[in-house]
Amino acid sequence: MTAIDLGLPQLGGLADVPTTDEPQKAKDYKSDQEVRWCPGCGDYIVLNAVQAFLPELGLKRENIVFVSGIGCSSRFPYYLNTYGMHSIHGRAPAIATGLAVTRPDLSVWVVTGDGDALSIGGNHLIHTLRRNVNLKILLFNNRIYGLTKGQYSPTSEEGKVTKSTPMGSLDHPFNPISLALGAEATFVARALDSDKKGLTEVLRQAAEHRGSALVEIYQNCPIFNDGAFDVLKDRDEAARRIIPLTDGEPIRFGPDGEYGVVRSGFGGLDVAKVSEVGEEGLVVHDATTDDPTYAFALSRLGDQALTHTVTGVFRNAPRTTYDDAARAQTAQAAEAKPADLQSLIRGNDTWTVS
Amino acid sequence: MSTNVDGGQSVAVSDVRKVDRVVIRFAGDSGDGMQLTGDRFTSEAAAFGNDLATLPNFPAEIRAPQGTLPGVSSFQLHFADYDILTPGDRPDVLVAMNPAALKANIGDVPHGGTVIVNTDEFNKRNLAKVGYESNPLEDDSLDKFQLHQVAMGTLTQGALADTGLGKKDADRCKNMFALGLLSWMYHRPTEGTERFLREKFGKKPELAEANILAFRAGWNYGETTEAFSVTYEVAPAKLAQGTYRQITGNTALAYGVVAAGQQAKLPVLVGTYPITPASDVLHELSKHKNFGILTFQAEDEIAGIGAALGASYGGALGVTSTSGPGVALKSETIGLGVMTELPLVVIDVQRGGPSTGLPTKTEQADLLQAMFGRNSESPVPIVAPCSPADCFDIALEATRIALTYRTPVLLLSDGAIANGSEPWLIPDVADLPDLSVRFATEPNAPDGSGEFWPYVRDPETLAREWAIPGTADLQHRIGGLEKQDGSGNISYDPDNHDKMVRLRQAKIDGVTVPDLTVDDPSNGEARVLALGWGSSFGPIGAACRRVRARGMPIAQAHLRHLNPLPANLGDVLASYDRVVVPEMNLGQLALLLRARYLVDVVSYTKVAGLPFKAEELQGVFTDIVTGAKETKA
Numbered sequence: 001m002t003a004i005d006l007g008l009p010q011l012g013g014l015a016d017v018p019t020t021d022e023p024q025k026a027k028d029y030k031s032d033q034e035v036r037w038c039p040g041c042g043d044y045i046v047l048n049a050v051q052a053f054l055p056e057l058g059l060k061r062e063n064i065v066f067v068s069g070i071g072c073s074s075r076f077p078y079y080l081n082t083y084g085m086h087s088i089h090g091r092a093p094a095i096a097t098g099l100a101v102t103r104p105d106l107s108v109w110v111v112t113g114d115g116d117a118l119s120i121g122g123n124h125l126i127h128t129l130r131r132n133v134n135l136k137i138l139l140f141n142n143r144i145y146g147l148t149k150g151q152y153s154p155t156s157e158e159g160k161v162t163k164s165t166p167m168g169s170l171d172h173p174f175n176p177i178s179l180a181l182g183a184e185a186t187f188v189a190r191a192l193d194s195d196k197k198g199l200t201e202v203l204r205q206a207a208e209h210r211g212s213a214l215v216e217i218y219q220n221c222p223i224f225n226d227g228a229f230d231v232l233k234d235r236d237e238a239a240r241r242i243i244p245l246t247d248g249e250p251i252r253f254g255p256d257g258e259y260g261v262v263r264s265g266f267g268g269l270d271v272a273k274v275s276e277v278g279e280e281g282l283v284v285h286d287a288t289t290d291d292p293t294y295a296f297a298l299s300r301l302g303d304q305a306l307t308h309t310v311t312g313v314f315r316n317a318p319r320t321t322y323d324d325a326a327r328a329q330t331a332q333a334a335e336a337k338p339a340d341l342q343s344l345i346r347g348n349d350t351w352t353v354s
Numbered sequence: 355m356s357t358n359v360d361g362g363q364s365v366a367v368s369d370v371r372k373v374d375r376v377v378i379r380f381a382g383d384s385g386d387g388m389q390l391t392g393d394r395f396t397s398e399a400a401a402f403g404n405d406l407a408t409l410p411n412f413p414a415e416i417r418a419p420q421g422t423l424p425g426v427s428s429f430q431l432h433f434a435d436y437d438i439l440t441p442g443d444r445p446d447v448l449v450a451m452n453p454a455a456l457k458a459n460i461g462d463v464p465h466g467g468t469v470i471v472n473t474d475e476f477n478k479r480n481l482a483k484v485g486y487e488s489n490p491l492e493d494d495s496l497d498k499f500q501l502h503q504v505a506m507g508t509l510t511q512g513a514l515a516d517t518g519l520g521k522k523d524a525d526r527c528k529n530m531f532a533l534g535l536l537s538w539m540y541h542r543p544t545e546g547t548e549r550f551l552r553e554k555f556g557k558k559p560e561l562a563e564a565n566i567l568a569f570r571a572g573w574n575y576g577e578t579t580e581a582f583s584v585t586y587e588v589a590p591a592k593l594a595q596g597t598y599r600q601i602t603g604n605t606a607l608a609y610g611v612v613a614a615g616q617q618a619k620l621p622v623l624v625g626t627y628p629i630t631p632a633s634d635v636l637h638e639l640s641k642h643k644n645f646g647i648l649t650f651q652a653e654d655e656i657a658g659i660g661a662a663l664g665a666s667y668g669g670a671l672g673v674t675s676t677s678g679p680g681v682a683l684k685s686e687t688i689g690l691g692v693m694t695e696l697p698l699v700v701i702d703v704q705r706g707g708p709s710t711g712l713p714t715k716t717e718q719a720d721l722l723q724a725m726f727g728r729n730s731e732s733p734v735p736i737v738a739p740c741s742p743a744d745c746f747d748i749a750l751e752a753t754r755i756a757l758t759y760r761t762p763v764l765l766l767s768d769g770a771i772a773n774g775s776e777p778w779l780i781p782d783v784a785d786l787p788d789l790s791v792r793f794a795t796e797p798n799a800p801d802g803s804g805e806f807w808p809y810v811r812d813p814e815t816l817a818r819e820w821a822i823p824g825t826a827d828l829q830h831r832i833g834g835l836e837k838q839d840g841s842g843n844i845s846y847d848p849d850n851h852d853k854m855v856r857l858r859q860a861k862i863d864g865v866t867v868p869d870l871t872v873d874d875p876s877n878g879e880a881r882v883l884a885l886g887w888g889s890s891f892g893p894i895g896a897a898c899r900r901v902r903a904r905g906m907p908i909a910q911a912h913l914r915h916l917n918p919l920p921a922n923l924g925d926v927l928a929s930y931d932r933v934v935v936p937e938m939n940l941g942q943l944a945l946l947l948r949a950r951y952l953v954d955v956v957s958y959t960k961v962a963g964l965p966f967k968a969e970e971l972q973g974v975f976t977d978i979v980t981g982a983k984e985t986k987a
Contacts, residue, residue: 018824031831033843065823067664070834078831078844083823085667086833087660088690094625094657098664098672099823101648102623106668106823124660127653326648333643341616342783344642345609345746349546350780351403352597353590 006325013134013210016104017063024055031081042193042219043073046140051080053200057207059107066109067096069116072147073140073219076111090121093128096135101323107207108135114155115145118174122154125214129185131322132211136203139176139216140193144225157304162224177299177314180214181292187213188295189313193220194233198244198311205313211321218309231306243271243301245312250282261301269297271308287316369584370541375434376588377442378536380529381459382451382472384417384427387529392429394533394550398542400600400777403590404433407892409441409965410773414630414713421480426458435589439899440892441774443967447539449532451475451506454484460496469499470535472528474507502581506531506572513571519564527568534572541587544573594779601778603742603771604631607675607701608638610749612645614699615671617750618757618789621646623665624673625658627680630713631769632703635675655683659700663687666696667832669793669822671753675701678720679710681727681764689728691762692858694832695809695818698762699752700734703772704888706963715963716769718888719939724764725917725946731855733862735759736916738766740891743778745771748914750787755865757791760817766916768938770889770965794821794828800840806830808842816861863918870920873898876907882979883930885955887913887943890936890966897971906979916943919950927953934958934978936971 029051037043054064064082068074070089077084087095092110100108117125117139128135144162145151151164155176159168180188187209191199199217206213218229231237239255251261252274260282264270269283289295295315302309378395382388389410399406409430418425432442447468450456452475463469476491490496491503506528513531514524530551537544548566555562576582601609615622624647626636640649648665652658655676662672676684681702691698704720706712724736735755739748745767752763798819799805806828809818821828830842838845839853873895874880886894891912898910911926913919927933927947934956935944944957958974960966 033831060824060826062826062829063824068833077833080831081829083829084831084833085664085694086831086835088686088834091656091660091687094652094660095664095667097652097657098623098625098650098661098666098670099668100664101650101661102621102665102670103668103823123653124657127657326650330643330646330648334646337644339616339645341613341645344612344645345783346597346780347599349397349401350597350599351401353403353593353595 006320006328011210011324013208014057014059014107015210017107018060018105019058020060024058024061026051026055028061029054029081031079033078035079036075037072038223040220040222041072042142042221043076043140045193045196046138046199046217046219047076047079049196049199050203053203056204057107063105064107064109065099066111067092067099068111069121070147071113071116071145072221073111073113074116090116090119091124092116093121093124093135093137097128097131097133100133100135101326104323104327110135110137112137112139114139114141114143114153114176118154118176118179126179126183129180129183129212129214132186132319134210134212134321134323136206136213137215139214140219141176141216142219142221142225143228144221146221146224150224173304175299175302176214176216178296181296181299181315184292185214185315186211186317186319187313188315189213190216190218190309190311192218192229192232192311195311202313205316209316209318210324211318229306232309241306241308243308243310245285245287245298245310245314247285247287247313250279250284252282261298267293267297269301271301287313289315290317292317370587371584372587372589374436374588375432375438376447376540376586377430377432377445378447378449379428379430379445379459379462380449380532381426381428381455382529383420383454384413384415384425385420386427386451387526388427388429388451391529391533392431394547395536395542396431396600396775397546397550398537398544399431399433400598401543401546404435404588405437405591405593405777406431406433406600406775407438407441408432408775409770411964412714421452421454421475421483423454423458423484426454428455428459433588435591437591437593439895440965440968443969447536449536451528451532453480453486453490456490457484457486463499465498467499468502469496470502470504470532472506472532473503474505504535504575504581509571509575510568513567514564517560517564517567519560523561524564527565530565530568531572531575534569534574535576536572537569538573538576539582539585541585544569593777596779598777598779600775601743602634602773602775603739603745603767604634604703604773605638606743606745606778607739607749607767607772608635608642610746611635611639611673611699612642612647613746613783613786614750614753614789615646617786618671618753618791620669620671620791621648622671622673623648623650623662624675625650625652625661625665626675627652627655627658629655629677629680631705631772632675632677632680632701634772635701635703655680656687659684659687659698663691663696663698666698667694667822669820671697671699671757673699673701675703677703677705677713678707678723681720681723685728688734688762689730689732690834692728692732692734693834695760696820697756697760699749699756699765700762701765701767704766704768706961712963714769716889716965717938717961717963718766718768718890719942719961720766721887721916721939721942722945724766731859733859733917734762734764735862735865735918736764736766737914738888738916739771740888740912740914742771742774742776744914746778746781750789751914754787754789757789758817759815759861759865760820761862766888768889774889791820793825794819795825797827807840808832809837809840811857816857816864865918867915867918867920869922870911870913870926872909872911872926874907874909875902880907880909881931882975883909883911883926883933884975885911885913885933885935886937887916890938893966893968893971894936896968897975900968900972901975901979904976906976908975908979913943924951927951927955932956932978932981934975936966936974938966
C-alpha cells in the first residue's frame with residue numbers, strides 16, 4: 001500500500017464557524033431546563049464556567065453543538081442553549097466525529113466523565129484522539145460512578161471501598177492525561193472545577209486548537225466521593241502540590257516557588273529544589289513540543305494520591321485533522337471527476353437489447 | 355431447441371449444439387483464481403447478451419492449506435437464452451483444478467454431466483490429502499460423466515515457455531487457460547477478457563501478455579486437439595428492451611447509496627467497520643467521494659453507526675453497513691436513532707450464524723433480530739432486496755423511508771445476493787424518485803412561545819421536524835431519555851411514556867408500503883401461494899415455473915417490505931388454501947405471519963449456508979399443491 005502526503009494547511013480551531021457581532025452574555029447560553037445535579041456538585045461550577053466562557057468565542061450560538069454520553073456530567077447539553085445531543089454510554093466521540101466530519105461550520109464539544117470516556121467508551125476516545133478530529137472533549141473526572149450510585153471507576157484509586165468493592169477495588173487506575181498522550185492527542189490539558197480562571201484559560205486554548213482537544217477536569221462528587229480533590233483546594237496544600245504550566249516559562253511551584261521541574265533519566269522529568277539545581281536548570285515549558293514524550297513525562301509527575309498534580313496545557317502540537325483531510329479528499333475527488341450518476345451506474349461494459 | 359422448461363440439451367446436425375441454458379462451475383484451490391475466472395466468464399456471457407445468475411462460494415480463510423477440501427473455492431454461473439432466476443441447482447459442466455475441487459463438487463454434477471479436470475494436480479500427495487485411495491481419473495468412479503483430462507498446468511507452462519516468466523508465475527496463469535478452453539466450448543467472445551487482462555495488469559505488461567497467452571492457449575487447445583467433439587451455443591436472451599450491464603448485489607447496493615445521496619441532495623456519511631460479506635459495499639463507496647460520499651472506516655461497528663447517526667443529526671444521510679454480528683453491536687445506537695427519530699440506513703448483509711458462524715455463506719436468519727433485536731419497544735422499518743440488481747432500488751427505498759419518517763431503516767441483503775450477479779437493466783437517472791427533504795427553518799411551538807419543539811409531528815406521517823445545527827433560533831436538545839410529546843423535554847410521566855411508545859409504533863406501522871402483487875398465470879386457479887422474502891425469490895420463482903409446467907397451478911408473491919408488511923397481505927393470505935413460506939432460517943417470517951394474521955402457513959426451512967435449489971422447492975411445492983388438491987377432494 002502506498003502512503004500519500006496530504007499536504008494540508010493549518011487553520012485555527014474555529015476557522016469555518018460563523019461568528020456574530022451581537023454581544024453575548026453567559027445567560028444567553030442558559031437553557032430553560034432546570035439543572036438537576038445534586039447540591040454541591042462540581043458540575044455546576046463547570047457549567048457556569050462554560051456558560052461564562054462561550055460568549056468570548058463570539059460564535060453564532062446555533063453553530064455550537066454539545067454531545068454527551070451517559071452519566072451525571074452527560075446531562076450537560078440539556079442546560080446549554082445551543083444544539084445538543086445526550087447520546088448513549090461511551091459513544092459521544094463517535095457520534096461527534098460523524099457530525100464534525102460533515103459539518104466544518106460547527107464548533108463541536110463532547111462532555112463526558114471518567115466512566116463514560118475511559119470505561120465503556122475507551123475505544124472511541126483513543127481513536128478519536130489519534131485521528132485528531134476537530135472536537136473538544138471535556139472529561140469530568142470525579143473518580144467514581146455517580147449516576148449508578150457509587151461504584152468505583154477506572155480512575156478510582158486501588159483499594160477503594162465502594163458499593164461494588166466492599167473489600168477494596170483491585171483495579172489499577174488510568175491516568176487520563178497519560179492515556180491521551182499515548183494516543184498522540186494533539187491537545188491535552190487539565191484543570192480543577194474550582195479554578196475558574198485556570199479552567200477558562202484551558203477552554204480558550206482548546207477552542208482555538210484545530211484538532212482533538214482533551215481537557216481533564218477534576219470534579220468533586222459530594223455524594224459518592226466527596227473531598228476527592230480537597231487537598232488541591234486548600235491554599236497551602238495546593239501551593240505545595242499543584243504544578244502549573246505556563247508556556248515559555250520555567251516550570252516552578254511551591255508556596256514560595258522553591259520547587260521546579262528538571263530533566264531526569266531516560267527523557268523523564270523530576271521535581272527538584274530550585275536552590276539545588278538553579279533557575280537555569282529548570283525545564284522551560286513548551287506545549288508545542290512535537291514529541292509527545294515530553295508531555296507524557298509531565299503527566300507522570302503527578303500521582304493518584306495527588307502528591308503532585310500538573311495543571312494547564314500539557315500539549316498543544318497541531319497536526320492535520322481527520323475531518324479536514326476527509327473533506328479535502330472529497331473535494332479533490334469532486335474536482336477530478338464530476339459527479340455523473342448516469343455514467344457511474346452505466347459503467348464500461350454494457351449491451352443493448354432492442 | 356429444447357422444449358423442456360428447465361432447459362436441456364438437444365443435438366443439432368453439426369458438431370455445434372444449440373442449448374437454451376448451461377450451468378458451469380469453476381472449482382479450484384483458493385489461490386487458483388476461480389472467482390476471477392468465473393467473473394470473466396460471466397462478463398463474456400453478459401457481453402454476449404445471455405441472461406445470467408452467479409453463485410460464488412469460497413472459504414472464509416484467505417488461503418486455507420493448499421489442496422485441501424476446506425480450501426476449495428468455486429464459482430457457479432448459469433447463463434441462458436431466456437430469463438432465468440437462479441444460479442442453477444447442478445452444474446452441467448464442472449471444471450476441477452485439483453483433486454480437492456473434484457471431490458468437493460462431483461456430487462453435484464448430474465449423470466452425464468461434463469467434467470474437465472486439470473490432471474497435473476492429480477498426484478499421489480494431492481489425492482491422499484483429500485482421502486482418495488485410488489486416482490478417480492484411473493478407476494471407474496467417473497464413468498457416468500463425460501470426463502475430459504487436460505494437463506492445464508503443463509500446457510500453460512508450455513505456452514509461456516518463451517516469455518521468460520518463472521515457473522511459479524507461469525503456473526498461476528492456468529486459470530486463464532481453463533477460461534480460454536471454456537470460452538471456446540461455448541463460443542464466447544474473447545475481446546473483453548483480453549482487454550480486461552491488459553487493464554488489470556497495466557503496470558506489469560509481461561503478466562498481462564502471459565495471461566492472454568494462456569487464455570489463447572486454452573482456446574486453441576479446444577480448437578485443435580479434437581479432444582472435445584462438440585461445442586455449444588447459447589443464444590442471447592430475449593430480455594426487455596434497454597441497455598444492460600452485469601452487476602453484483604454489493605455493487606448495486608453501493609450505487610443505490612450514491613444515488614440516494616444524489617436524489618436527496620444530501621452529503622452521505624458511510625460509517626462502517628469491515629465485515630464479510632458487507633465490506634465490498636464500503637470498498638465500492640470509498641471510490642465515489644466525488645459524489646459527496648464520505649466513507650469513515652471506524653474503530654468498531656459501534657463507532658461506525660455512531661458516526662452515521664451523528665452525521666444524520668447534522669443533516670447528512672447517515673449510512674452504516676455490516677453483517678449480523680455487527681448489527682448486534684449496533685443495536686443500542688439503532689435504539690438511539692429510534693428515540694431521537696433521526697434518519698439512518700442500516701445495511702445488514704446477512705451471513706450464516708449465530709456468532710461468527712459462516713462468514714462467507716448465506717442465510718436469512720436476521721429477520722427477527724432486525725425486527726426485535728433491541729431493548730424495549732423499538733420498531734424500525736425493514737426492507738429486503740430480492741436479487742442482486744434489486745439492491746439498487748431497495749437502497750433508494752430504504753432512504754425514502756428513513757428520510758420521510760426520520761427513522762433508522764434496516765436493509766436486509768444476504769451473502770447470495772451480495773456476491774451473486776445478474777444483468778441489470780440500467781435505469782434512467784431521470785426516472786429515479788426525488789428524495790429531497792425539508793429541514794425545519796422556523797420555530798414551531800404550538801403554544802406560540804416562539805420556541806422550537808423537536809417533537810412536533812407531521813399529522814400525516816407522524817414524522818417529527820428535523821432542525822439541523824446551524825439553523826438560527828431552533829437550538830434544541832435531543833437524546834436517549836424519554837421526552838415529552840411535542841416539546842421534547844425530558845419526561846418521566848407515565849401517561850406520556852405510554853403515549854410516546856404508541857406514537858413511535860404508529861409512525862412505523864403507518865409507513866406507506868406498496869401492495870403485494872401476486873404472480874399467478876393460472877388467473878386465480880391456484881390454491882397454493884408460495885411466499886418468500888430476500889434472495890430466495892430466484893429459487894422460489896424457478897420452482898413455481900417448474901410446478902406450473904407440469905400442469906399444477908401455484909401462485910407466487912415476494913415481500914420486499916418486512917416491516918410494515920403490505921396492507922393487503924392479510925387478504926392475500928386469506929385467499930389461498932395453503933401458503934408455503936420457504937426460508938433460509940427456522941421459520942422467522944412464518945412466525946410473524948402466524949402471529950399477525952393467524953394463518954397456519956407451511957414453513958419450509960433450510961439453513962445450509964447455500965441458496966435453495968429450484969429442484970428441492972419444486973418437490974416441496976408439488977407435494978403441497980397435490981396435498982391441497984386431495985384435501986379439497
